[in-house]
Amino acid sequence: MSAQAKTNKLTDKVAIITGGGSGIGAATSRLFAKEGAKVVVTDIDEAAAEGVAKGLEQDGGQALAAKVDVTCKEEIDNTVRDVLARWGKIDILVNCAGTGDIGWFIESDETTWDRIIAVNLKGTMLFTHAVLPSMVEHKYGKIINIASIAGKTGAGMQVPYSASKAGVSGFTKALAREVARHRINVNDICPGPIDTPMYGQIGDLDPELQKKYVRGVAQRRMGRPEELAAAVLFLASDECEFITGHSLVVDGGSTMI
Numbered sequence: 662m663s664a665q666a667k668t669n670k671l672t673d674k675v676a677i678i679t680g681g682g683s684g685i686g687a688a689t690s691r692l693f694a695k696e697g698a699k700v701v702v703t704d705i706d707e708a709a710a711e712g713v714a715k716g717l718e719q720d721g722g723q724a725l726a727a728k729v730d731v732t733c734k735e736e737i738d739n740t741v742r743d744v745l746a747r748w749g750k751i752d753i754l755v756n757c758a759g760t761g762d763i764g765w766f767i768e769s770d771e772t773t774w775d776r777i778i779a780v781n782l783k784g785t786m787l788f789t790h791a792v793l794p795s796m797v798e799h800k801y802g803k804i805i806n807i808a809s810i811a812g813k814t815g816a817g818m819q820v821p822y823s824a825s826k827a828g829v830s831g832f833t834k835a836l837a838r839e840v841a842r843h844r845i846n847v848n849d850i851c852p853g854p855i856d857t858p859m860y861g862q863i864g865d866l867d868p869e870l871q872k873k874y875v876r877g878v879a880q881r882r883m884g885r886p887e888e889l890a891a892a893v894l895f896l897a898s899d900e901c902e903f904i905t906g907h908s909l910v911v912d913g914g915s916t917m918i
């Protein structure tokens with residue numbers, strides 16, 4: 662029997678990934694490039710974005726790096742303009758940049774709430790708003806927002822983060838209804854504990870809380886960023902054409918929802 666040639670799932674697609682310099686965003690950038698996409702790795706950490714993009718090019722992929730703070734409309738608009746000038750379209754947007762905090766809500770302050778809502782929720786809306794006109798024009802788009810199981814079940818000591826991620830899931834569903842007529846799919850992914858620098862920070866701040874989260878996973882382990890990237894790829898591919906407004910939980914059986 663002859664071996665079947667593998668077909669890349671994202672050939673010629675142009676994908677922008679926010680928070681692409683680390684963790685889930687970096688793993689997604691690598692998988693997308695392997696599947697034939699032209700990948701725009703964006704991050705507030707310019708060196709991290711450049712490092713990931715360089716790695717993709719060294720492996721034979723096509724990539725661009727851009728320093729983008731997702732709370733800054735000007736940086737977002739400039740990047741979208743540059744990508745359209747270079748590659749003519751944007752097929753896929755992965756809103757992955759995120760931030761959080763650990764602490765009792767009663768002791769939290771407005772500065773913390775504003776930072777978390779600005780990055781996780783408003784950043785997702787700003788970037789999506791910037792790419793939508795091009796997606797509508799091309800009658801094609803896949804938007805994948807990285808939310809969290811914290812937004813589904815609530816995570817103690819992470820109240821603003823949980824609220825911001827519930828907001829992301831609400832945004833996903835509402836927008837999916839509006840843009841379905843333009844052949845644009847909008848879905849989100851709700852990860853459980855994933856072994857990334859962000860999750861490591863929880864352990865630095867509160868090792869007991871981190872252990873508690875892992876004990877709550879049926880598989881008794883953290884997920885790997887590559888396992889999340891595989892789910893993002895599915896939602897970015899044409900295999901999910903009839904899936905929109907969905908929250909895909911990827912949590913090793915933490916929530917069973």
Ligand SMILES: NC(=O)c1ccc[n+]([C@@H]2O[C@H](COP(=O)([O-])OP(=O)(O)OC[C@H]3O[C@@H](n4cnc5c(N)ncnc54)[C@H](O)[C@@H]3O)[C@@H](O)[C@H]2O)c1
Pocket residue numbers: 679680681682683684685686703704705706709729730731732756757758759760780784807808809810851852853854855856857858859860
């Ligand atoms: N790791 C987990 O357990 C877990 C669980 C649920 C959800 N998530 C979500 O997954 C996403 C990716 O997180 P991760 O775990 O890979 O963390 P990570 O820390 O490895 O990566 C997050 C990236 O976002 C970037 N970033 C932060 N603020 C930004 C801003 N204002 N503009 C642009 N980029 C910014 C960081 O520089 C970093 O590169 C986040 O939205 C996070 O909330 C993670």
